[in-house]
Amino acid sequence: MKNKEIAEIFRQVAQLLEIKGDNPYRIRAYEKAAQTIEALGVDVEELAKKGRLTSVPGIGADLANKIQEILRTGTLSLLEDLKKEIPPALLTFLQIPSLGPRKVKAIYDKFGITTLEELEKLCLEHKVARLSGFGFKTEENILKGIKLLKEKRGRRPLGEVLPYAEEIVELIKSKAPLENIASAGSIRRRKETVKDIDVLITSNQPEKVMSFVANLPQVEEVIAFGETKTSVRLKIGIQMDVRVVPQNSWGAALAYFTGSKAHNIRVRELALEKGLKINEYGVYRGEEWIAGRTEEEVYGALGLPWIPPELREDQGEIEAALEGRLPRLVEYHEVIGDAHVHSKYSDGASSLEEIMNYAEKLGLSWVAICDHSQGLKVAGGVPVEDLFKKKRHIEELNQKSKKVKLIFGAEVDINSDGTLDYPDEVLKEIDFVIAAIHTGFQQDEKQITERIISALKHPLVHAIAHPTGRLINEREPYAVELKEVFEAAKNYGKALEVNAYYKRLDLPYIYVRTARDMGIKLIIGTDAHIVDQMTYLSLGTAVARRGWCEKEDLLNTLSYEEFMAWLKKVRNA
DNA sequence: GCCGTTTTCGGCCCGACTGTTTTCAGTCG
Numbered sequence: 381m382k383n384k385e386i387a388e389i390f391r392q393v394a395q396l397l398e399i400k401g402d403n404p405y406r407i408r409a410y411e412k413a414a415q416t417i418e419a420l421g422v423d424v425e426e427l428a429k430k431g432r433l434t435s436v437p438g439i440g441a442d443l444a445n446k447i448q449e450i451l452r453t454g455t456l457s458l459l460e461d462l463k464k465e466i467p468p469a470l471l472t473f474l475q476i477p478s479l480g481p482r483k484v485k486a487i488y489d490k491f492g493i494t495t496l497e498e499l500e501k502l503c504l505e506h507k508v509a510r511l512s513g514f515g516f517k518t519e520e521n522i523l524k525g526i527k528l529l530k531e532k533r534g535r536r537p538l539g540e541v542l543p544y545a546e547e548i549v550e551l552i553k554s555k556a557p558l559e560n561i562a563s564a565g566s567i568r569r570r571k572e573t574v575k576d577i578d579v580l581i582t583s584n585q586p587e588k589v590m591s592f593v594a595n596l597p598q599v600e601e602v603i604a605f606g607e608t609k610t611s612v613r614l615k616i617g618i619q620m621d622v623r624v625v626p627q628n629s630w631g632a633a634l635a636y637f638t639g640s641k642a643h644n645i646r647v648r649e650l651a652l653e654k655g656l657k658i659n660e661y662g663v664y665r666g667e668e669w670i671a672g673r674t675e676e677e678v679y680g681a682l683g684l685p686w687i688p689p690e691l692r693e694d695q696g697e698i699e700a701a702l703e704g705r706l707p708r709l710v711e712y713h714e715v716i717g718d719a720h721v722h723s724k725y726s727d728g729a730s731s732l733e734e735i736m737n738y739a740e741k742l743g744l745s746w747v748a749i750c751d752h753s754q755g756l757k758v759a760g761g762v763p764v765e766d767l768f769k770k771k772r773h774i775e776e777l778n779q780k781s782k783k784v785k786l787i788f789g790a791e792v793d794i795n796s797d798g799t800l801d802y803p804d805e806v807l808k809e810i811d812f813v814i815a816a817i818h819t820g821f822q823q824d825e826k827q828i829t830e831r832i833i834s835a836l837k838h839p840l841v842h843a844i845a846h847p848t849g850r851l852i853n854e855r856e857p858y859a860v861e862l863k864e865v866f867e868a869a870k871n872y873g874k875a876l877e878v879n880a881y882y883k884r885l886d887l888p889y890i891y892v893r894t895a896r897d898m899g900i901k902l903i904i905g906t907d908a909h910i911v912d913q914m915t916y917l918s919l920g921t922a923v924a925r926r927g928w929c930e931k932e933d934l935l936n937t938l939s940y941e942e943f944m945a946w947l948k949k950v951r952n953a
Numbered sequence: 954g955c956c957g958t959t960t961t962c963g964g965c966c967c968g969a970c971t972g973t974t975t976t977c978a979g980t981c982g
């Protein structure tokens with residue numbers, strides 16, 4: 381039973397309890413537990429075996445028992461009982477914007493329906509509007525919501541939304557009367573997927589700013605319009621929430637709208653303990669405003685150092701801040717190498733020259749050219765004879781270039797039986813070997829784990845590319861026991877990739893943190909197949925930062941000479 | 954349901970906007 385499945389059970393319990401109208405704090409406890417477990421980075425099962433479940437914040441004696449029950453029986457009797465009381469199909473209704481637990485319950489109590497089609501029909505017949513607390517507007521909103529839900533727009537990959545958000549922020553900045561503007565929310569925390577775009581603004585002409593926003597050409601529909609808060613749905617099918625606050629509240633509002641919600645709740649609880657109150661306008665002692673101009677001021681008022689947005693998930697960062705042991709996160713500009721770029725030698729679209737020029741433009745010092753290996757025919761795997769042509773080509777270019785060095789690498793397939801896709805006498809000529817699984821995804825956990833471990837064990841391999849194989853929103857990770865992979869990587873002194881391609885971000889950040897805690901080196905590669913994609917490097921750095929990585933944890937912060945030395949050291953170990 | 958250097962009971966983050974009401978509940982972030 382994986383963490384994700386246990387989290388899902390608790391999440392369903394929370395939602396059913398919500399519809400039932402149960403104690404809101406009990407509901408929050410289940411939600412919080414679901415969130416914590418999902419982001420744990422170690423198997424709950426491991427903790428359970430050691431009897432350490434209650435050491436997880438938010439897991440008390442009762443939830444620990446419930447986890448044990450789930451691990452033992454595969455299900456939770458509480459959930460089964462709730463399902464008998466409230467049809468789980470109703471949970472779909474909760475996904476309709478404007479419908480919350482109270483309204484869902486009212487509809488169910490009156491009509492006993494459980495499908496979107498039935499609900500749609502009732503709205504069209506204007507039967508819903510007759511319920512107390514409902515009206516024709518609500519009916520309209522439900523119909524609109526059902527339509528949106530059927531379009532199935534969920535969370536989008538960060539790499540897809542971020543450039544769009546930056547563009548829209550620039551546009552508002554250049555045309556509306558304002559002092560400060562920034563995107564906040566999950567975009568600022570660089571979470572791997574985002575649900576909406578949050579924009580924070582300071583201005584003394586909020587009404588002008590808001591009407592500018594509401595009339596942007598990108599806007600499809602205005603959902604809510606106020607002087608301090610306006611929400612619109614953009615034509616690309618994503619919601620944008622814009623908040624305008626006074627200049628003095630910039631820091632407080634930025635902290636508040638950056639979240640995460642769990643982080644904010646902890647910070648506010650901390651404030652209460654100190655007799656302070658925090659809202660988006662500032663920090664208050666009684667009626668008196670005492671801080672809020674900058675984030676540093678807000679955290680400072682609580683006796684905390686500033687916490688980088690990427691860490692604000694209530695996953696131990698507040699405790700670390702209190703104890704003065706926040707990591708000194710790797711800075712974006714400290715990442716000076718891209719460890720995984722494809723060229724025309726395999727399925728990439730760019731030549732070595734183009735890659736070198738683009739790297740210089742990005743301010744990089746080195747790029748490892750890791751084309752696919754011979755067996756991966758669909759991706760133009762490089763036959764052995766071309767490999768040495770490529771090697772000479774790289775050497776020529778390196779002689780001419782002072783600023784950027786290319787590294788002769790290969791992304792070598794791990795065959796189904798765990799062997800590698802080039803013979804050893806070829807591998808030893810390749811300066812950087814990153815091994816990867818591209819076939820046999822359907823193998824079971826034992827087989828895949830053993831495949832990866834045998835690659836890690838191979839003396840000529842330096843690292844494993846995209847260790848879980850997941851594609852965000854598209855493909856689940858293959859069955860792999862990461863704990864064993866991590867142990868092997870540690871034992872053999874090998875690195876694990878943080879693949880920065882926007883659909884991969886693999887290792888996912890929660891495992892980056894586990895690997896980093898174990899002392900395993902991480903290496904960012906963009907997996908670029910065309911030079912533009914090398915800009916994804918910053919997404920990889922974001923993942924590393926979310927995984928608490930410091931400069932020393934990332935091989936990409938090494939100079940070309942240092943990295944080459946590391947490559948040699950691995951093979952001599 | 955969790956939690957505790959005031960506490961093992963009694964707290965638990967805070968505010969904006971909408972749509973329904975006629976002073977506020979529900980939803981959302």
